[in-house]
Amino acid sequence: MDGVRVGKRLIGTQSPVTVGWENIPKVEGGPVKRFVFTHFQPAILIALVAFWLYAPDSIAKASTAIGIGIGFKVLLYCLEWVNPRHDSWRLTWKELVTDLFYVGISYTLVKYAGKHFGDDAMIEAVQHFFQWEKLAWFKDMPLLVQAFLISFIFDFGQYWMHRGMHNWYPLWLTHSVHHYITQLNINKGAVGNPVELFLIGLGIGGFFDFLPRAVLLAGAIGMAVGTYQHINVRFNTPRWWRFLFNTTEHHSVHHSQDFEASRSNYSGTYIFIDRMFGTCVDGEAEVLGMEGGRRMSIREQMTYPFTEAWKSTKSAVQVRFQPVAIPAE
Amino acid sequence: MNVPFIDRIWRVRGSLALGFRQSPADAFARLDQLFQTSGTSYQIDDDTLTFTKKDPIAQDKMATFNRGTLRVVDDTDGGLLLYDLSSPTLQFCFALPFLFLGIAWLLKESRNPAFVFAGIFATLYVVGRILEPWLIRSVFRKNLGPDHLPAGEAPQV
Numbered sequence: 146m147d148g149v150r151v152g153k154r155l156i157g158t159q160s161p162v163t164v165g166w167e168n169i170p171k172v173e174g175g176p177v178k179r180f181v182f183t184h185f186q187p188a189i190l191i192a193l194v195a196f197w198l199y200a201p202d203s204i205a206k207a208s209t210a211i212g213i214g215i216g217f218k219v220l221l222y223c224l225e226w227v228n229p230r231h232d233s234w235r236l237t238w239k240e241l242v243t244d245l246f247y248v249g250i251s252y253t254l255v256k257y258a259g260k261h262f263g264d265d266a267m268i269e270a271v272q273h274f275f276q277w278e279k280l281a282w283f284k285d286m287p288l289l290v291q292a293f294l295i296s297f298i299f300d301f302g303q304y305w306m307h308r309g310m311h312n313w314y315p316l317w318l319t320h321s322v323h324h325y326i327t328q329l330n331i332n333k334g335a336v337g338n339p340v341e342l343f344l345i346g347l348g349i350g351g352f353f354d355f356l357p358r359a360v361l362l363a364g365a366i367g368m369a370v371g372t373y374q375h376i377n378v379r380f381n382t383p384r385w386w387r388f389l390f391n392t393t394e395h396h397s398v399h400h401s402q403d404f405e406a407s408r409s410n411y412s413g414t415y416i417f418i419d420r421m422f423g424t425c426v427d428g429e430a431e432v433l434g435m436e437g438g439r440r441m442s443i444r445e446q447m448t449y450p451f452t453e454a455w456k457s458t459k460s461a462v463q464v465r466f467q468p469v470a471i472p473a474e
Numbered sequence: 475m476n477v478p479f480i481d482r483i484w485r486v487r488g489s490l491a492l493g494f495r496q497s498p499a500d501a502f503a504r505l506d507q508l509f510q511t512s513g514t515s516y517q518i519d520d521d522t523l524t525f526t527k528k529d530p531i532a533q534d535k536m537a538t539f540n541r542g543t544l545r546v547v548d549d550t551d552g553g554l555l556l557y558d559l560s561s562p563t564l565q566f567c568f569a570l571p572f573l574f575l576g577i578a579w580l581l582k583e584s585r586n587p588a589f590v591f592a593g594i595f596a597t598l599y600v601v602g603r604i605l606e607p608w609l610i611r612s613v614f615r616k617n618l619g620p621d622h623l624p625a626g627e628a629p630q631v
Contacts, residue, residue, distance in 0.1 A: 233533050245595070249588075249594075254577065327532050437512075440532070
């Protein structure tokens, strides 16, 4: 494969990657279907932002956010059914079971670990030490600006954590497992080693607890944009959206079997962070995974980072202490 | 593992009337594409095909069943395919409600999500135990039916 030059890099030399928006297929079907799949993403984003800006306090609660999140997911399942991006990404019963297992683990055990040993515990300690109430000036900004800043700061942190995972071997060990998926569906974001889910969950969200409405609004923006990273739906995403926000197209390039392509599009919500740092590749890929698309079983996903770390450490120690003998001349 | 009754949790046995006689070799040749996927190994002994699939990919049509045997025998009305398939995924899904009930017991302060997932997996198990045998049967039927005979070959009843 020749690949396509993007900046200094050749994308798609090992596995097919479509580069450039003009080469990506459009939604096929009648005018109603094309209308729906062109305007769905902005319409949902605007509706959610309007809700969290104007809803009375009596209904603008965390429990409502959970309800909206579940309803949104069910709606997206329907869209995946009606208008899949690739038939080879169609959800099967087995994939649903394994995906939901990871979702279940992250909603229970990983969340518990985060609460007691992760960012929640650290944030509480830091807040106590620095008296974050002094940041009250943040409260005087418009709600939408507060929410944007919260989600941007969070995503900026995630960008570097994710980029770090692709560049530093110990972190890569935990993240590599997530790259063995060969399809994208809406639950695939949760598929990975729990250690990674714990690390990626480390953020600054909890710092803004004194701004509950802004946090809920930031969460809604993250959901109405970030969810499309892992989804099997063909959209005619508007040009402005794909310039600013991460899309399935971007994230499928990131999951491609092509090594260079996988080292792009690291952000979760704001793809312009990738544009700022020169890691954005506009395009899409259907053939995903690692090692030629080998599937990793749940058992292997759980143990892989540790067994690989053990193997690498062992071989490094052997090389250090048992250098190859040089025959005497 | 041969545990009568209990193994119904993860084992699917069934038969499919082929409607016309076909030799085991012919029938297995028509099913060949199901076994030409990564991680699959199989062996044919006369009228019996035994297969194993190690970590089949999501796109594998038989991904739910990792082990099994297929037999083609003669019946008074024509050929008959007998299959006996094992699914670690059905076994896993059956165990998941118990796992999440265990998690609920561990996390006493926030147990509701664990209860919800226990319920989801119990439902998914029932759906899968009905859906997956039906799907695999229809895959066999589509591949072995008279529509899939090579051109110019008439079925022998």
